[in-house]
Amino acid sequence: MEPLVELRGIHKQYPGVYxxxxxxxxxxxxxxxxxxxxxxxxxxxxxxxxxxxxxxxQGEYRIEGKPAQIHSPQDAIRRGISVVYQELELAPRLSVAENIFFGRLPSRRGRVLWAQLYRDSALVLEQVGLEVDPETEVARLGIAAQQLVEIARALSCQARVLVMDEPTSALTPSEISRLFGLVRRLREQGTAILYVSHKLQEIFALADRVTVLRDGARVATSGAGELDEARLIGLMVGRPLGEMFSRRHRPGGAPALEVEGLSTARVRDISFQVRAGEIVGFSGLMGAGRTEVARGVLGLDRRLAGRVRVGGEELPPDSCAAARRLGLGLVPEDRRGEGIFPQLGVGHNASIAALEQFSRRGWIEGGREREAVAAQVRRLEVRTPSLGQRISLLSGGNQQKVLIARWLLRQALVVLVVDEPTRGIDVGARAEIYRLLDELAGQGLGLVVISSELPELLGLCDRILVMKGGRITGALERAEATQEKLLALAL
Ligand SMILES: Nc1ncnc2c1ncn2[C@@H]1O[C@H](COP(=O)(O)OP(=O)(O)OP(=O)(O)O)[C@@H](O)[C@H]1O
Ligand SMILES: [Mg+2]
Structure with a gap:
């Protein structure tokens, strides 16, 4: 069959990056x-x-066999090519409807036809299965809903080609299966879909063909049926991968984190303990309150009741400074919103939580700082031309690695909370991050891992707590935990 769109011999260079x-x-x-x-x-x-x-x-862009001049997003949209980007690109202060029809609001004689806008929006929202009022401000939606708004926007452009860059990274299993249903429906209607994901099960569930890029070059294009997971990983990584999970078990040490009866506006009566050297997981559906437990413990949300001790010391309520001082660290879930400093370089983004380690009498010792950062950047294989590169110019997964490096640099940590640590991270680096977490536990750190990926929790954790509706509904020891039991407690 003739391709709808075709790229041939494309070369692209950024300063310092081919x-x-x-x-x-x-x-x-x-x-x-x-x-x-x-x-x-x-x-x-x-x-x-x-x-x-x-x-x-260099290279050629063809649509239906003919050379095409696509020099702006408008050109592409006009030719029916729509993209759902990896990093959300919505205007948070505008309504859902305004975002969907951004730049294309229905109007007559210069006046926006609001009633029609809301009607049209309701239609596409129904298509993606998002139940919100089109007049809702986007900032009030969670990440998952925002992602669906992006997809709705792409669909509203009557796309013949729909491009999705890691569309499921923030969706729950039921939202994912709804999205898959939508993708399959669009495929049946003849839409061409480009799908990017680091989750190999998704690739095998959806794809007809697979193209593998390595280091900017295409290494293979083949029918999905001709590949299996091991072959695909081999093509992507170009070397054999070791064990995905290499968790070594050790008896837990002294209590690193003790939480008793913690309540905030979002979670109720949370109690758990993490010993030095233990990895404790938090499972549950999106919105179950896992991130909110972390926020409550760290003093980011107001504590209404309960006690928190870190390394045996009482943590006063609502003090992020005290939490840091006692050795609590957090790798946040939403790196764009609260993680990275987009204007700063990779090096400074990594060292920002550990500056006091590199200062003497108030001066930063730049040499030592750079050396320590460079070591972590190498260890996590962060792909960057230099430590001075602005972090916002890195690929999504590489930004995430820098955030993890940030906490690996801190020496005085007692407990590290990682929220969705491998979101957007490729298979090779994922195994490396699991190894690192295990190593940190081996050094006596207490770890809390919040994750939506059950295999990740099962492979890493000594104990898994399950949450639902802001409460802990159960706890499973490593030996007894299974996907089925975790799901049963979460639903
Ligand atoms: N605007 C830019 N300026 C400089 N370098 C860039 C820019 N955009 C991307 N790069 C670099 O180009 C390379 C390819 O990045 P790209 O975002 O395409 O990767 P990716 O395959 O999407 O990765 P990921 O899985 O992490 O999302 C990376 O080394 C990245 O740092
Ligand atoms: Mg990317």
Missing amino acids: ALKGVDFDLRPGEVHALVGENGAGKSTLIKILAGAVSFE
Whole structure:
């Protein structure tokens, strides 16, 4: 079948980074074509080129066999090419409806037709299965709902080509299966779909064809049926991967974190303990209150009742400064909102929580700081031309790695909470992060892992607590925990 769109021999360079090295890619009507590769391999760059959002130095862009001039996102949208980006691109202060029809509000004689806008929005919202009032301000929605608004926007453009860059990274299992239903329906209607994901089960569940990028070059395009997981990983990583989970068990030491009867506006009566050297997991559906427990413990949300002790010392309520001083660290879930400092370089983003370690009499010792940061950046294989590179120019997964490096640099930590630590992280780096967490536990750190991925919790944790509606509904020891039991407690 003739491709709907086709990229041929695309070369793209950024200062210091050769992002795409002569890549060929095409999309046929009625197929899901998955694009996979490690963090920084060039997937998002290829997508931005398809979308007309970035230029390229060399190569050809064809639509239905003919050379096409796509130089702006408007050009692409006009030709029926719509993109749901990896990082949410919504205007938080505008309504859901205004976001969906941004730049295309229905109007007559210069006046916006609000009634029609809300009607049209309600229609596409129904298509994606999001039950919100179109007049709701986007800032009031959770990440998952915001992602669905992006998808609704893409659909409202009558897309013939729909591009999705890690669309499920913030969705719950039921939202994911609804999204899959939608993708399959669109495929049946003849839409060409480019799908990017680090979750291999998704690739095998959805894709008709798979293209693998490694280091900016295409290493393979093949039918999904001709691949299995091991082969696909081999193509992506280019070397054999060791064990995914390498958790070594040790008896827990002294209590590192003790939480008793903690309540905030979002969680009720939370009690649990993490010993030095233990990894304790939090499972549950999106919105069950897992992140909110972390926020309550760290003093980011107001504590209404309960006690928290860190390393045996009482943590006063509502004091983030005290939490830090006693050795609590957090790798947050929403890196764009609360994690990174987009204007700063990779090095400063990594060292910002550990500056006092590198200062003497009030002066930062730049040399020692750079050395320590460079070691972590190497260890996590962060792909960056230099430590001075602005973090916002890194690929999504590499930004996440820098956030993890930030907490690995801190020496005085007693407890580290990691919220969705491998979201957007490729398989190779994922195994490395699991190894690191195990190593940290081995050094006596208490770890709390919040995750929506059950295999991750089962592979890593000594104990898993399950939450629902702001409360802990059960606790399973490693030996007795299974996916089924975790789900039963979460539902
Ligand atoms: N605007 C930019 N300026 C400089 N370098 C960039 C820019 N955008 C991307 N890069 C670099 O280009 C390379 C490819 O990045 P890209 O975002 O395409 O990777 P990716 O495959 O989408 O990775 P991930 O899985 O982490 O999302 C990376 O090394 C990245 O740091
Ligand atoms: Mg990307």
